[in-house]
Amino acid sequence: MTDMMQLARRAVDEALAQGADYADARVVHLLSEELALKNGRLAQAQAPEEFGIGVRVRRDGCFGFAAAPITSDGRDGLARDVARRALRTATELSGAVVEPSKLAGSEGHVAEFTTPVEVDPFAVPIAEKLEHLRAAEASMEGDDRVIVRKASASSRREEQWQASSEGAAIHQLLVRCGAGIGATAAANGQVETRSAPASFGGNYVGGGWENVTSLALADEGARVRDEAVALCHADLCPPGTRTLILGGSQLMLQIHESVGHPNELDRVHGHEVDLAGSSFATTDKLGAFTYGSDVVNLVADSTVRGGLDTRGFDDECVPSQRWHVVKDGTFSGYHTSREWAHAIGEERSRGTARAEGWFHPPIIRITNLSLMPGTWGFDDLIADTEDGAVFADTVKMWSIDQRRLNFQFTCEIGWEVKDGKLGRMLRRPTYQGTTPEFWAGCDAICDERHWRLWGVPNCGKGNPMQVAEMSHGAAPARFRGVTFVEA
Amino acid sequence: MGILDRTAALDVARSLVDSSTADETEVVIDSQEERFVRFAATGPTQSADHERHVVSVRVRLDDAGGKREGAAMCDGVDPALVNGALERAIELARHAPANPDLAPLAGPADAGTCEPDAETLAHGFEPKAAWVREAIDACRREDLVPSGIAQTGGEARAVVSSAGRAAYAARSRASYALTASSPDLVGGAGFADRIVPRVADLDPADVTRRAVAKSVANRDAREVAPGEYTVVLEPAAVSALVLFAGYQGFSCQDVEEQMSFLCGRLGERTLSESLSIADDAYDATYPGIPFDWEGSPKQRTPLIERGVMAGTVSDHAWATKLGVANTGHARLQPHPGGPQPANLVVAAGDQSLEELIAGVDRGLLVTQFHYTNLIDPRELTLTGMTRNGTYMIEDGKLSYPVKNLRFTESMTRAWSRITGVGRDRAVSGALFDGEVVTPALRIDGFRFTSTTAF
Missing domain, CATH: 3.30.2290.10 (PmbA/TldD superfamily)
Known part of the structure; x- marks a missing residue:
């Protein structure tokens, strides 16, 4: 050693x-x-x-x-x-x-x-x-x-x-x-x-x-x-605009793609444009931009027990930290490295520069990033939701534009809400939206009993692409006015 | 140190096979070297001069109930590491359940070989710095910001087995890509790239010129409504679609497991006659390693032949199981995903890009797709965004740039509506793995389902 x-x-x-x-x-x-x-x-x-x-x-x-x-x-x-x-x-x-x-x-x-x-x-x-x-x-x-x-x-x-x-x-x-x-x-x-x-x-x-x-x-x-x-x-999930309740094993992808990646400061400054893209979450929005509704709190945390990116230090020798990326719906912080902290006037990196193994140089990577739990029990949330809403879960397909605005995701499975309960099963629920509008529609999040860390073992970024791992904590959450598309 | 040469690679592999106590042993060495620099308006942003030599060992232990199989890998050809990998593979095999379906390792084969270009392997960072400076200057002159990558390197593959396989081949690769964007990264961008086997065939100035021209033509993009459009897809857009047929569709395992758009359509002409796709490691534009990860010679394999869904790729295990020819498309074994195409080639047509555009009354020219992904394997339904230059075509001419759109479209439908194929082919990749040799395609009624604000 x-x-x-x-x-x-x-x-x-x-x-x-x-x-x-x-x-x-x-x-x-x-x-x-x-x-x-x-x-x-x-x-x-x-x-x-x-x-x-x-x-x-x-x-x-x-x-x-x-x-x-x-x-x-x-x-x-x-x-x-x-x-x-x-x-x-x-x-x-x-x-x-x-x-x-x-x-x-x-x-x-x-x-x-x-x-x-x-x-x-x-x-x-x-x-x-x-x-x-x-x-x-x-x-x-x-x-x-x-x-x-x-x-x-x-x-x-x-x-x-x-x-x-x-x-x-x-x-x-x-x-x-x-x-x-x-x-x-x-x-x-x-x-x-x-x-x-x-x-x-x-x-x-x-x-x-x-x-x-x-x-x-x-x-x-x-x-x-x-x-x-x-x-x-099962019937194909029909197109239209309705309420969507996402389970944790799908919500983790929503967090990853529409909050995690656009929050990487190197992307924001155009240093990933050659492959992965840039970000709509530009630095002028920091501290002022409404990223989601006021129940939305997203916390980056390289110290949380059980996270795939829980460690003592990143690959630039910076200690692990915990901070809000979105606080009460407002855009509050970035993932940074020692190269990029100065770009937002911070004296210290957030400690999120990592490399895949020994073979690659470190770049900014999403760390464990979680939607903090709310106050709802799952059954209560379903019971509170109108007929025709859809509960969908588990990642099947994902695609998002190079500025992380327009996304389209397909889940493995869905159920229609009927009389305050989960009704008929729906095949291939596919929803499409724009990041801030989608998060603005979040009006209820289940509590810590339903919250769990979900690991992402296959996050790709960089050119040549590097694979990194991180976790996203989530409990089921409800989103209003979501566009479902035929797929 | 660079990639391992023939003698070094085969010696390491043979020595390990000879020292194995397993009933069957296969050693695969994947040796890579690469020098790359990424850059932006600030200059070089990331670079690496690195190499690795991944040694993979697969062993089988005979058992009354079949063969027990285990595998292990290590970084480097150091004796302690490779012997450790052999020990771990044998240990895994000892505890693995016997598998009666495992066919014995395939015997000797004339796998062919290829050699890398020495100039490409030796290409350093000083000339790449000149490319970077040229791109930064060219972008600055048009009030644009660059983001790009210059890359040279090579790979060598060796396969030696106790069944008599012994193969080695090496190849080189050079690439240069530039995205020229408006300074706010919102107001339009242009992309161009070039991927070649020899750095001498790379013209970075031409790539820079094309990317900047694309970006300049992409200012003040207008929003257009989603819907069906005739599209002219440049090679960098076509590759994002064709690669998915390679990820999920063109493999015999995909068909057997009902997860392919070829299911129920093999032998039928359901696509446009102008579309032919093959896996061809011998295509002169961009030759690949001539054998797969089991050392089986790669066969040129027609997959779509003049619109007919013509065939699938196989490997040793699936060829044995199905009683068909081994096309030489094994991935590194064992792999639950089965065989996979490695050198997809779309046949050229007879029209220039300008002629393809001239045949469009109203439609879109698409430079590139971004983050394409698979919704339904049975229809090869994909979704993704346009990127880095989408332009309205009116009356056969480029009219104005348009804001990016999302497509959601099945390739079984789109590839039946091809009305023109370009005569010039290029090597193109996409966000995920793989590269395709492809011309541009013109397709009628391509479905765009939503838009975005830039």
Whole structure:
């Protein structure tokens, strides 16, 4: 362990010795395990390991980054070589600098952080994990119309050592687990999929294997199977304007796409236009713009227990923080990095610069971002809602424009509200809207009994694209005047 | 260090296969190197000079009930790491349930090879800095702000197995893309790019010129109502649609699992005769690695042939299961998603872009789509937004720029209404993975369902 910190330190020292005015280095060792069963057969048993060093330097106001895998022998030489390559990159590019880069604050922390874990996922016998998945997958048996049954689990342990020219020496051990099931049915000329507890592999939580067993997937299988079949016979959700109640496993996507991404300050300033796009949430709106109704409070929090981006420090050595992005409906804060904090007059980064592994340079990423709970019980909310409204849940499809205004999302499943209860099932509920108008229509949010962190393990950003993970806490919430479209 | 050469890659892979105690062992090495710089009006914003060598090991242990399979990966070819990966794969296999459906690893095959362009692999940051300066200056002259990326690199793939597979190939890639936007990032933008196998074939000045011209022509965009329009889709727009057929549709697994628009339509002419799509790793414009992630030679595979839904791609497992030919489209194994096209190519037509536009009484020219996604796999129904230059066509000529629109349209419908195919093809990607070699297409009655304010 200490060797790795020394390696990072050696890279930083070499960069400084060769003329860098700033340097940081990250050694990342990542172990994963991906297990999947499909239709009674093992579909995937994969154990990836990643191990490398990434070095970022600044010279003459220009950043350069280099990275390479770590070898058993010659590590000192490797660290020095990567540092020199990063410096050469910065030097050769410095002639194109128009505005020199600068970093907010000084972050020379010496610290440790470890994800709280009850059951180390890598200590659980593989046979036990596979048996857990087998039971979950088997719980969806019993209906020939179900053509695909899947159960999967994912474990990940990321250890990183960061050093910087400001004196930082940070060691972090980040652990997360996730699991889920899905059934695809073909009947009545339709093919529909139902998932639990969420689509795209289930739910992922910062923590240990206890988060997988607590999902009790085998208890959900029969429902998932039956809903997949029932969806094939359900009416298409009709177009029109009506009230929408979103469940947490869909609302998390709404938060992610229409609040999280437009809140990244590098996007706001046009630095992601080449692929991901920009943002409507420009800096002139900060502190004044009505992002949503006054019941809407969205809090970014890299410290919340169980978050996929819960950590001690980001990849620029900045401590984790908690702050309002939207407070009582008003736009209140951004995700920033040390490069961007100054753009809104802040002296310190919010600590949301992250890289995918060791291979990439850090960029601003959404951290855990949650819609704070309201005051409603779920049954009370349904009972309070008029006939014809739709309760919809679970991500099926999403699309949003490059400024994060016009979105169109499709859910796995919906139900029509009738006489204060959930009535007929609806297939493929698809709603379309514009971000601030949609959030302005939020008039009720369920309370903390219904609130839960939902993990996003596949957030893409950057060019070349980097994948990051984060969580979004949500309880079911009601939105008025939503446009449903035929899809 | 750069990508691994043939000797280094095959030696590592062979050594690992030879040392394995498993009944079957397959080693795949994916070696990549890349030098890129992203830039904006402030100059370079991000850069990297990096390489990685991902070693994947798949093992099988024979059992009375079938084969037990496990897999593991590691970063780098360090002996300790690759041996550790082999041990983890065997450990996983020991505990995996026996699978009676697993076919033995495929035997020797003449997988072919290709070589990267040395100049592209050696391309550094000084020339890229010159491209960046040129883009910034060109944008500044028109009161625009740039956002772009210059990228060079290469990849090598090696596959060695205990069944006698031994394949190596490497390729290079260079690209340059520029989005030129109004300073407020609201008032219109223009996009152009170029993706080539050799950096010598890249003309960054031409890309810059095209992006700036697109943006200048996109000032003061007017709002138009959603509805059906004849569209001329430039290659960067077509790619966003065709790639989705690759993600979900063109695979035999998709058809078997009822999740493809080809279901019930294979062999039928339901699309326009002018549309032909194949997976072709040998297309001279943008050749790919000539074998898949199992070392099986890639076959040129017609998928849509003159409007007929002609075929699907397969891999070793699905070819064995279905008793059909292996087209060589395995992903890195094991993969629950099944085979997937890797080198989609849309056949060229005979019209210039100007001729395609000239054939439109009233319609839209679309430069690019953004965040396209799949609603219904059975009809290949997609939705997405226009981006970076959408223009009204009136009486066969570009008339004025329009604000962005959202389309929601099934490709089974749209691709049956193609009235013109461009003769010039380009390599284009989209927001998600993959690249397509495609011409522009003209399509009647393309459905736009909503608008946005910019």
